[in-house]
Amino acid sequence: MEERIIDKVMTIKVRTGKIEWKVVDLLFIMCLFVFAFMIRWKLMPIESADYWGFLEDWMKQIRAGGGFLSLEKQISNYTSPYMYIMCLISYITDNNLYGLKMASILFDYLASIAVFLILYQLTANVKRSILGMAALLLSPTVILDSAYWCQCDIIYTTFILFALYFFFKDDSRWCLVLVGISFAFKLQAVFIMPFLLIMWLKRKTIRIRDFLWIPVVYVLSALPAWMMGRNFKELMLIYFEQTNTYPWGTLEYPNIYALIGEAMPDMRHADEVSGAGSFMAIILLGCIAYYVYTKKIKLTGELMITLALLTVAVTVYCLPHMHDRYGFLIDLLAIIYGMLQVKKLPVTCGFTVISILTFMPYLIAVHIVPLQYVSIALLGLIVYVGVDFYMQVQKNAVCE
Numbered sequence: 001m002e003e004r005i006i007d008k009v010m011t012i013k014v015r016t017g018k019i020e021w022k023v024v025d026l027l028f029i030m031c032l033f034v035f036a037f038m039i040r041w042k043l044m045p046i047e048s049a050d051y052w053g054f055l056e057d058w059m060k061q062i063r064a065g066g067g068f069l070s071l072e073k074q075i076s077n078y079t080s081p082y083m084y085i086m087c088l089i090s091y092i093t094d095n096n097l098y099g100l101k102m103a104s105i106l107f108d109y110l111a112s113i114a115v116f117l118i119l120y121q122l123t124a125n126v127k128r129s130i131l132g133m134a135a136l137l138l139s140p141t142v143i144l145d146s147a148y149w150c151q152c153d154i155i156y157t158t159f160i161l162f163a164l165y166f167f168f169k170d171d172s173r174w175c176l177v178l179v180g181i182s183f184a185f186k187l188q189a190v191f192i193m194p195f196l197l198i199m200w201l202k203r204k205t206i207r208i209r210d211f212l213w214i215p216v217v218y219v220l221s222a223l224p225a226w227m228m229g230r231n232f233k234e235l236m237l238i239y240f241e242q243t244n245t246y247p248w249g250t251l252e253y254p255n256i257y258a259l260i261g262e263a264m265p266d267m268r269h270a271d272e273v274s275g276a277g278s279f280m281a282i283i284l285l286g287c288i289a290y291y292v293y294t295k296k297i298k299l300t301g302e303l304m305i306t307l308a309l310l311t312v313a314v315t316v317y318c319l320p321h322m323h324d325r326y327g328f329l330i331d332l333l334a335i336i337y338g339m340l341q342v343k344k345l346p347v348t349c350g351f352t353v354i355s356i357l358t359f360m361p362y363l364i365a366v367h368i369v370p371l372q373y374v375s376i377a378l379l380g381l382i383v384y385v386g387v388d389f390y391m392q393v394q395k396n397a398v399c400e
Contacts, residue, residue, distance in 0.1 A: 019120065039147070041147075044101055047150075049362070059090065115335060116129045142331075159189075198292050253358060257277065257320060260273065288311060331352055
């Protein structure tokens with residue numbers, strides 16, 4: 001059968017750096033980007049409770065204070081880097097809602113590029129990498145967080161994804177610089193630390209001295225606000241203030257504290273249970289680290305992504321004071337996990353459904369499924385990933 005002209009055009013190859021594309025690949029990416037934006041654009045007018053309860057007022061104060069000149073005052077409980085973005089938005093547009101959402105949407109696209117780069121680094125498969133990019137851009141969790149909720153979790157997680165890309169390129173310094181940037185935006189960047197510490201123990205990429213980049217970047221990120229007149233000590237202690245704000249075991253996140261009745265607004269034994277839970281999280285992560293460190297294994301890309309997903313999930317599930325959006329990084333890692341082994345995509349979908357059910361009580365004030373049941377389902381997914389990790393370790397064991 002004679003080949004059609006359209007088929008000839010679609011299969012033309014284009015090379016950019018080390019990546020060889022076909023025209024059909026590039027056209028698909030263009031359509032993906034356009035339609036992913038159209039989905040988000042339809043959600044832009046929605047004002048969430050977080051927007052009209054906090055963000056709108058912060059933007060009004062920033063405008064009244066003269067944009068970047070307002071940095072001399074403590075307007076929000078966010079760290080300086082996000083405040084810089086908010087100040088910049090005050091100069092670019094008069095529409096606070098659209099400006100804030102567009103900032104997060106921009107990082108949706110950057111995160112999708114990071115996923116593409118990670119998958120291509122691990123598989124050298126352009127099609128699979130493009131589908132990973134599509135999975136992130138079309139993820140309900142990602143769309144809801146930025147375009148519907150007007151939240152910025154995609155910003156700190158984007159930097160973690162790029163950090164993982166440099167990790168897989170064996171670049172310890174840039175990996176931890178990017179983790180530092182992520183940490184400067186959100187304290188939740190520490191969720192990736194157990195994985196990085198285990199990799200340091202295994203002498204894979206990470207050098208211990210490069211961890212110093214995290215506090216260095218954090219301090220550097222606060223300097224512009226300090227130079228505008230903000231108290232330096234206040235800037236350095238923002239995270240300490242945040243951790244003392246919410247005493248409950250969980251703030252609508254389906255972790256172990258939901259099972260034992262330490263969810264907001266209940267406070268039965270908040271201090272005692274939270275303290276015990278913190279030590280439990282440390283020892284569980286220590287067990288994983290001990291197991292990995294003492295095993296002679298070949299560290300494949302799939303095994304390391306599985307370990308990253310497992311350690312982040314265990315951290316969020318066991319640490320106290322988790323908010324409803326703190327599983328966001330889990331969802332993004334689950335996308336990469338599923339794309340590396342397509343048969344595990346149902347696990348990716350499972351984590352996404354967990355997040356959607358977790359978001360709903362805040363977004364629509366309804367518990368579609370009781371929080372305790374969602375917690376049990378999440379535990380089941382974590383156990384599955386743990387068993388899968390164990391099987392991969394056995395498969396990649398190196399004979400001594």
